[in-house]
Amino acid sequence: MVRLAAWFHSAVEVRDPLLAEERETLLRARRPRVSLPTLSDRRRSLPLLAEARPLDRRTRPRHAVWELTLRCDQSCRHCGSRAGVERPNELTTEECLDLVRQLADLGVMEVTLIGGEAYLRPDFLDIVRAIRARGIHCTMTTGGRGLDRTLARELASAGLGSASISIDGAEAIHDRLRGSKGSYRDALAAMRALREAGVRVTVNTQINRLNVPDLPGILEVLVNEGAEAWQIMLTVAMGRAADEPEVLLQPYDLLDLFPLVDALAARCQERGIRLYPGNNLGYFGPYESRLRGTLPRGHAASCAAGRTTLGIESDGLVKGCPSLPSAAWGGGTIREHSLSEIWERASALRYTRDRTVDDLTGFCRTCYYADTCRAGCTWTSSVLFGRPGDNPYCHHRALERDREGLRERLVRREPAPGEPFDHGIFELIVEPVPRSKRS
Ligand code: SF4
Numbered sequence: 354m355v356r357l358a359a360w361f362h363s364a365v366e367v368r369d370p371l372l373a374e375e376r377e378t379l380l381r382a383r384r385p386r387v388s389l390p391t392l393s394d395r396r397r398s399l400p401l402l403a404e405a406r407p408l409d410r411r412t413r414p415r416h417a418v419w420e421l422t423l424r425c426d427q428s429c430r431h432c433g434s435r436a437g438v439e440r441p442n443e444l445t446t447e448e449c450l451d452l453v454r455q456l457a458d459l460g461v462m463e464v465t466l467i468g469g470e471a472y473l474r475p476d477f478l479d480i481v482r483a484i485r486a487r488g489i490h491c492t493m494t495t496g497g498r499g500l501d502r503t504l505a506r507e508l509a510s511a512g513l514g515s516a517s518i519s520i521d522g523a524e525a526i527h528d529r530l531r532g533s534k535g536s537y538r539d540a541l542a543a544m545r546a547l548r549e550a551g552v553r554v555t556v557n558t559q560i561n562r563l564n565v566p567d568l569p570g571i572l573e574v575l576v577n578e579g580a581e582a583w584q585i586m587l588t589v590a591m592g593r594a595a596d597e598p599e600v601l602l603q604p605y606d607l608l609d610l611f612p613l614v615d616a617l618a619a620r621c622q623e624r625g626i627r628l629y630p631g632n633n634l635g636y637f638g639p640y641e642s643r644l645r646g647t648l649p650r651g652h653a654a655s656c657a658a659g660r661t662t663l664g665i666e667s668d669g670l671v672k673g674c675p676s677l678p679s680a681a682w683g684g685g686t687i688r689e690h691s692l693s694e695i696w697e698r699a700s701a702l703r704y705t706r707d708r709t710v711d712d713l714t715g716f717c718r719t720c721y722y723a724d725t726c727r728a729g730c731t732w733t734s735s736v737l738f739g740r741p742g743d744n745p746y747c748h749h750r751a752l753e754r755d756r757e758g759l760r761e762r763l764v765r766r767e768p769a770p771g772e773p774f775d776h777g778i779f780e781l782i783v784e785p786v787p788r789s790k791r792s
């Protein structure tokens with residue numbers, strides 16, 4: 354793996370000598386005060402639309418991602434939900450079990466439990482059992498801080514299908530991003546405990562300016578620890594990640610990132626590890642068929658929020674995708690309406706069912722792939738610009754700009770207010786590629 358790492362470092366140094374230097378500066382930076390969520394119980398959603406259309410009744414979610422609690426045992430500096438303290442009105446056990454019934458009735462085939470840390474809810478295992486009892490595949494995503502052998506055995510006997518452990522860098526970077534020393538070692542211990550207990554293990558990694566050089570090393574951890582799959586996604590400017598914009602990749606960094614990701618994909622193939630590029634790692638560049646060739650269409654499709662995916666917050670707020678900002682994209686809570694009413698009649702969940710090229714703006718509106726892609730990840734553009742429809746984190750777009758001698762750079766103009774799933778406002782600057790960066 355040394356070869357890959359060395360190759361990447363040299364590639365970065367040719368194209369962008371600043372990246373390594375910035376990483377050092379960011380590493381030395383004093384840890385900012387972690388802002389805890391503002392625990393307001395303000396939950397306002399637009400009223401539901403009067404009727405469900407045939408399209409809304411035909412469209413059914415296959416995958417639900419359910420935040421069981423916002424309570425967390427870490428305080429990650431890139432956490433989009435600013436997890437730490439539980440929400441004031443989290444669902445009761447009875448409400449959770451009823452929600453499991455509603456998810457099954459709606460036809461959901463897989464539920465992924467997230468937090469905060471889902472296992473910090475005392476009834477966590479009961480909820481896993483209830484999901485399994487309805488014949489739904491149950492998985493979880495976890496930082497693994499408190500996931501010891503006892504809990505791993507309990508999860509195995511409750512029927513958990515697999516667990517995705519978050520690894521965001523080599524030890525120093527991971528602990529820095531997770532905001533707690535020892536977090537990396539705990540994550541590795543959790544992986545081992547789960548495997549010993551017979552639970553299948555995968556890994557997820559958020560990519561940002563701090564950890565790009567660590568990616569080859571993370572893959573070696575997967576190989577050594579017997580992980581079956583690796584999901585990689587970009588750190589997005591939401592929650593605490595919006596408080597440190599200098600940690601985020603710039604759109605033009607994708608020009609260097611994608612050759613590395615392609616080399617990592619080749620290594621994954623060699624070692625029998627499935628590589629899943631996250632939905633926000635866009636799209637349609639020369640590596641698309643290696644990265645997404647196994648998808649039904651053989652390439653990226655448009656956003657799945659409200660079409661095949663739904664997200665639930667721990668007080669019952671339903672969104673088309675778990676990552677979307679709560680305020681703009683919450684369709685209502687299951688305390689006000691049934692899950693199927695929200696799914697079929699909330700305008701926030703219908704958005705991607707109705708989106709056309711006419712809803713796109715900026716470069717995306719004019720893009721060759723616009724009709725297929727429809728600006729890709731709704732989350733990414735929403736948290737950058739406060740509206741969907743223009744997504745600069747796209748390899749095809751970065752290449753097109755580069756061909757014209759241009760690049761796109763994001764500058765934060767307004768900070769995020771400091772609530773769970775919040776965001777700031779960024780300006781997109783299109784500028785000539787600096788002479789020193791031209792290839
Ligand atoms: S430029 Fe926009 S529409 Fe075109 S492929 Fe990229 S994200 Fe999709």
Ligand code: SF4
Nearest residue numbers: 632656658674730732
């Ligand atoms: S908003 Fe982004 S992460 Fe969410 S479903 Fe759409 S593409 Fe996927």
